[in-house]
Amino acid sequence: MFPRYAMSALVAVAALTACQQAETAEQTHARMRMESDSARVAIDARGKAFAEATNAGNADAVAALYTDDAVLMPPDMPAVTGRDNIRATFAAMMGQMPGMKIAFEVQDVMANGPLAVERGAWIITVPTPDGGSSEMRGKYLVAWHRIDGEWMMARDIWNNDAPLPAM
Amino acid sequence: MFPRYAMSALVAVAALTACQQAETAEQTHARMRMESDSARVAIDARGKAFAEATNAGNADAVAALYTDDAVLMPPDMPAVTGRDNIRATFAAMMGQMPGMKIAFEVQDVMANGPLAVERGAWIITVPTPDGGSSEMRGKYLVAWHRIDGEWMMARDIWNNDAPLPAM
Numbered sequence: 001m002f003p004r005y006a007m008s009a010l011v012a013v014a015a016l017t018a019c020q021q022a023e024t025a026e027q028t029h030a031r032m033r034m035e036s037d038s039a040r041v042a043i044d045a046r047g048k049a050f051a052e053a054t055n056a057g058n059a060d061a062v063a064a065l066y067t068d069d070a071v072l073m074p075p076d077m078p079a080v081t082g083r084d085n086i087r088a089t090f091a092a093m094m095g096q097m098p099g100m101k102i103a104f105e106v107q108d109v110m111a112n113g114p115l116a117v118e119r120g121a122w123i124i125t126v127p128t129p130d131g132g133s134s135e136m137r138g139k140y141l142v143a144w145h146r147i148d149g150e151w152m153m154a155r156d157i158w159n160n161d162a163p164l165p166a167m
Numbered sequence: 168m169f170p171r172y173a174m175s176a177l178v179a180v181a182a183l184t185a186c187q188q189a190e191t192a193e194q195t196h197a198r199m200r201m202e203s204d205s206a207r208v209a210i211d212a213r214g215k216a217f218a219e220a221t222n223a224g225n226a227d228a229v230a231a232l233y234t235d236d237a238v239l240m241p242p243d244m245p246a247v248t249g250r251d252n253i254r255a256t257f258a259a260m261m262g263q264m265p266g267m268k269i270a271f272e273v274q275d276v277m278a279n280g281p282l283a284v285e286r287g288a289w290i291i292t293v294p295t296p297d298g299g300s301s302e303m304r305g306k307y308l309v310a311w312h313r314i315d316g317e318w319m320m321a322r323d324i325w326n327n328d329a330p331l332p333a334m
Contacts, residue, residue, distance in 0.1 A: 028280060071286060073306045075242060075326035110310065110321070113195060115279040117310040119238060119322055139240050141308050141324045143277065143284040154277070155286055157308045159242035159326040 039111035047104040063087035073157035099127040114146040137161045206278035214271040230254035233320045240324035266294040281313040304328045
């Protein structure tokens with residue numbers, strides 16, 4: 001009879017072998033779909049916090065959503081590196097567009113562990129002197145890092161869906 | 168005496184428990200640094216292939232670098248979805264800027280398994296009627312997917328570092 005301890009040893013080896021094998025591509029995709037759904041919920045909440053902070057003119061709260069060494073990549077100006085410079089950039093933008101409101105629509109999120117990519121659309125509404133408002137629309141891509149359980153923006157780039165009217 | 172088969176069973180349980188434990192954050196970061204370095208080499212080569220194809224006016228070869236369902240997010244126009252539409256968009260851009268040359272500089276790559284994010288800078292040089300050339304510079308963010316061992320662009324957004332001169 002095959003000794004029982006040998007059988008148990010075989011089970012242990014089989015367990016370790018299964019462990020050391022990488023996920024199949026199918027398993028990876030299934031896991032990433034689940035992680036992406038979960039990240040999307042958190043990222044959607046972060047976007048709402050961003051919009052609220054911007055609409056309240058609170059550049060500190062906006063900057064707090066970025067990693068220490070994040071890179072902000074706004075259109076028609078050079079990239080801005082680091083949370084302190086990002087705070088100053090948002091403060092300047094808010095100063096240039098008093099009364100601006102921003103809203104985001106998350107379009108898709110792809111996550112794998114602590115790295116996620118979000119694609120979305122933005123709308124900025126700015127009051128005009130005649131009491132109406134002008135609207136700009138565009139799109140964005142954000143690379144998110146999950147640090148100590150919190151999703152933070154590490155790279156943030158956007159552009160417009162149409163050329164801006166001449167000033 | 169503790170029976171040997173029970174000991175082996177304990178080993179098996181211990182092996183499976185170790186297996187089911189996630190990587191520590193430190194292990195994840197170390198692995199991601201290695202994967203990012205490796206992805207950067209492949210992505211750098213893809214960027215050179217992109218530049219060569221663009222400089223040769225070959226929109227087919229440019230489109231082949233994107234996933235089937237990629238989203239291209241150019242400045243001042245709406246997003247473009249799918250490889251066929253991306254091919255048409257690049258063909259139109261090349262038609263608008265005859266003799267254009269493009270070059271890329273990869274600035275950083277963050278990868279985790281089959282997902283990577285690349286940040287970089289681009290320079291486009293266009294010949295002018297006086298025999299000189301005009302230069303535009305900007306930045307980009309690309310989400311890459313590794314599919315069947317090949318890195319493909321899934322999301323591609325860019326903008327300019329300065330406003331374009333009025334036409």
